[in-house]
Amino acid sequence: MINSTEREEREYLEEIKEKLILAIKRVDDSVRQYSTELRQSKQYIYENQSGMDEADMVASEQSINRMAFTGESAVSKKRKLIKLGQSPYFGRIDFVQKNESDTSAIYIGIYSFADERSNLVYDWRAPISSMFYDFELGEGWYKTPGGIVSGEIVLKRQYKIREGNMEFMIENDVNIHDDVLQKELSKSSDDKMKNIVATIQRDQNAVIRNETSPVMIIQGVAGSGKTSIALHRIAFLLYRFREEISSKDILIISPNKVFADYISNVLPELGEEQIPEMGIDELAAELLDNKFQFQTFFEQVYTLLEHHDAGFIERIKFKSSFEFLGKLNRYLIHIENNYFEPTEIRVAGTVVPFPFIMEKFKAYYRIPLLKRFAEVTKDVLQFVRNNVQRKLSGGEKNKVWEAIPAMFKMNNILDLYRDFFKWVGRPELFRFHHGEALEYADVFPLIYFKIRLEGLKSYDHVKHLLIDEMQDYTAVQYAVISRLFNCKKTILGDVSQKVNPYSASSAEAIEDVFPQGEVVRLFRSYRSTWEITAFAQHISPNPNIIPMERHGDAPVMKGVDSNAAEVEEVRNCIKRFKESGYRSMGIICKTQEQAAFLHHELKMSEVHLLSVDSTVFKEGIILTTAHLAKGLEFDEVVVPFASIRNYHTDVDRSMLYIACTRAMHQLTLLFTKEKSSFLP
Numbered sequence: 001m002i003n004s005t006e007r008e009e010r011e012y013l014e015e016i017k018e019k020l021i022l023a024i025k026r027v028d029d030s031v032r033q034y035s036t037e038l039r040q041s042k043q044y045i046y047e048n049q050s051g052m053d054e055a056d057m058v059a060s061e062q063s064i065n066r067m068a069f070t071g072e073s074a075v076s077k078k079r080k081l082i083k084l085g086q087s088p089y090f091g092r093i094d095f096v097q098k099n100e101s102d103t104s105a106i107y108i109g110i111y112s113f114a115d116e117r118s119n120l121v122y123d124w125r126a127p128i129s130s131m132f133y134d135f136e137l138g139e140g141w142y143k144t145p146g147g148i149v150s151g152e153i154v155l156k157r158q159y160k161i162r163e164g165n166m167e168f169m170i171e172n173d174v175n176i177h178d179d180v181l182q183k184e185l186s187k188s189s190d191d192k193m194k195n196i197v198a199t200i201q202r203d204q205n206a207v208i209r210n211e212t213s214p215v216m217i218i219q220g221v222a223g224s225g226k227t228s229i230a231l232h233r234i235a236f237l238l239y240r241f242r243e244e245i246s247s248k249d250i251l252i253i254s255p256n257k258v259f260a261d262y263i264s265n266v267l268p269e270l271g272e273e274q275i276p277e278m279g280i281d282e283l284a285a286e287l288l289d290n291k292f293q294f295q296t297f298f299e300q301v302y303t304l305l306e307h308h309d310a311g312f313i314e315r316i317k318f319k320s321s322f323e324f325l326g327k328l329n330r331y332l333i334h335i336e337n338n339y340f341e342p343t344e345i346r347v348a349g350t351v352v353p354f355p356f357i358m359e360k361f362k363a364y365y366r367i368p369l370l371k372r373f374a375e376v377t378k379d380v381l382q383f384v385r386n387n388v389q390r391k392l393s394g395g396e397k398n399k400v401w402e403a404i405p406a407m408f409k410m411n412n413i414l415d416l417y418r419d420f421f422k423w424v425g426r427p428e429l430f431r432f433h434h435g436e437a438l439e440y441a442d443v444f445p446l447i448y449f450k451i452r453l454e455g456l457k458s459y460d461h462v463k464h465l466l467i468d469e470m471q472d473y474t475a476v477q478y479a480v481i482s483r484l485f486n487c488k489k490t491i492l493g494d495v496s497q498k499v500n501p502y503s504a505s506s507a508e509a510i511e512d513v514f515p516q517g518e519v520v521r522l523f524r525s526y527r528s529t530w531e532i533t534a535f536a537q538h539i540s541p542n543p544n545i546i547p548m549e550r551h552g553d554a555p556v557m558k559g560v561d562s563n564a565a566e567v568e569e570v571r572n573c574i575k576r577f578k579e580s581g582y583r584s585m586g587i588i589c590k591t592q593e594q595a596a597f598l599h600h601e602l603k604m605s606e607v608h609l610l611s612v613d614s615t616v617f618k619e620g621i622i623l624t625t626a627h628l629a630k631g632l633e634f635d636e637v638v639v640p641f642a643s644i645r646n647y648h649t650d651v652d653r654s655m656l657y658i659a660c661t662r663a664m665h666q667l668t669l670l671f672t673k674e675k676s677s678f679l680p
């Protein structure tokens with residue numbers, strides 16, 4: 001067996017590093033050569049421009065583009081080699097294939113690396129590497145395009161190599177990962193999400209490597225690694241289907257810009273390019289052609305938190321349900337059958353009988369309703385032309401162009417949407433006056449009408465769609481998404497982390513929109529200590545949650561007499577944090593106003609206030625709201641104003657749960673007078 005002792009492993013590491021240095025030198029030489037050739041070609045064109053014909057120019061341009069492209073990929077290769085130099089691999093399995101006697105040592109790293117003779121490091125996404133995540137010692141197998149390869153795993157090791165030095169090496173014969181995982185999880189967090197390739201767990205691996213599911217729905221408890229897995233899954237799919245998809249073909253629908261910034265590092269770390277990202281509000285504006293002003297999701301939640309208005313809640317609830325989607329669909333059938341009332345048209349001395357017009361209207365049933373009139377009009381004009389055997393005048397044509405759409409009861413999407421509420425007998429559930437912003441709950445139903453009645457904008461260039469925080473989207477939003485994006489999808493979220501309990505969707509509900517979807521449930525929570533996870537269970541219980549056996553301080557709840565004293569307590573927490581060695585602290589309030597108030601009162605320049613308009617996530621002390629902190633994590637979290645007055649409704653409960661589950665190692669809650677009844 002090669003490299004059996006630690007000394008041999010250390011020597012082997014040095015050998016690999018030397019090979020990497022050589023490879024980097026080779027890439028450098030070739031980059032140098034490309035750039036010299038590129039310069040010479042450009043110089044040649046410049047000097048001989050006048051004597052070149054178009055074909056020469058095109059040929060030279062193509063050759064320059066080719067050289068530039070080769071140069072660019074050499075630069076990216078070099079970047080990967082340098083990264084490998086810092087940590088060439090993190091795992092190893094020794095595998096004996098069935099019916100063979102040779103043992104192969106498979107070193108697994110973030111990228112692959114080979115010399116002239118063999119593969120020295122395998123990419124973690126390579127088929128053979130899957131055994132590292134899937135099996136302990138003993139029988140093992142992996143899938144290749146040619147079939148299943150089985151055999152025996154006779155050794156399994158993990159390494160921590162940082163800046164080229166081996167910090168430790170662990171031989172696991174029972175449960176690989178546990179020690180290393182514990183070490184990884186107890187580290188402090190920074191401003192960017194990290195990759196988890198070295199410690200991906202078996203159930204997570206199954207999700208990451210799933211190639212077949214058209215729609216993968218991941219329901220996972222707070223801190224179960226949903227976002228991490230989804231991003232690793234993207235990296236895996238980019239590797240596995242590299243001939244078919246590239247990073248620009250993927251779209252992430254993310255809850256906000258800060259979150260997008262927080263996760264922006266994972267794919268580049270895994271050697272992939274940044275992925276295009278879009279917020280749901282941006283998508284809505286695009287789909288409405290920027291013609292409507294509307295309330296954003298943030299504003300809806302803000303309104304709920306500030307004014308617990310029963311009418312507003314009823315409107316949201318009504319428009320979030322599956323029954324509502326069913327009603328919209330029934331209304332669309334109703335108008336199709338009843339709102340087109342053709343009458344005969346007299347034009348150019350010809351009578352176009354109404355059954356002819358009705359027949360044409362029905363014949364175009366495949367075309368969205370409001371787009372059908374143009375086709376019917378063209379047919380009617382043809383009918384008249386055939387009859388009179390001459391060209392029609394502008395006036396005659398206009399008469400038909402106006403008459404046909406006028407046979408439909410109303411042609412405006414907004415009027416039809418308003419009419420829908422009359423049809424269901426609940427006109428009071430649509431509140432909108434011209435010049436005002438649409439309520440958020442009406443935005444996607446209106447888009448749904450637009451799509452059904454006027455047709456789709458094409459998003460066919462998107463080959464894989466990733467939706468995070470799935471619980472925050474309604475049935476109608478999913479109906480819109482399923483019509484717009486005709487590609488594979490990864491949808492992830494946690495019902496317990498709904499910011500708006502009146503419009504949340506569960507994995508089962510989403511499955512109803514995507515019947516071909518596969519639901520995966522993750523119960524192990526990695527982010528927080530056992531104590532913090534147990535504490536959060538009091539706020540929103542989930543008997544299935546499996547906390548990590550990683551212990552820390554019990555969460556602290558501290559009551560004071562006044563807001564001023566509470567502010568002082570926050571100051572003390574900040575002081576302690578600065579001495580603690582932790583790197584990130586989140587002070588998480590319920591509303592933006594409370595966050596702004598606290599920021600003003602604290603008067604500490606090192607406290608960064610995050611708002612809806614923020615675009616970056618900074619390391620250090622962040623003051624923000626639970627809604628904005630979703631998806632983020634901090635070494636330490638302080639939740640001020642956790643009083644019964646501030647946290648008492650269903651929305652408040654969700655916010656409190658989200659806030660507490662952002663903490664990795666330490667959690668403090670402060671309140672004035674009486675604490676919230678959601679707290680233990």
Ligand SMILES: Nc1ncnc2c1ncn2[C@@H]1O[C@H](COP(=O)(O)OP(=O)(O)OP(=O)(O)O)[C@@H](O)[C@H]1O
Pocket residue numbers: 181184185194196199200201204220221222223224225226227228229494497526527630631632633661
């Ligand atoms: N297999 C793993 N190895 C190491 N760390 C992991 C693993 N799985 C998850 N983690 C860590 O757990 C934390 C939570 O992960 P992530 O943010 O992806 O979870 P989530 O389910 O999206 O959380 P939430 O819904 O609460 O925002 C991160 O710090 C992540 O690095």
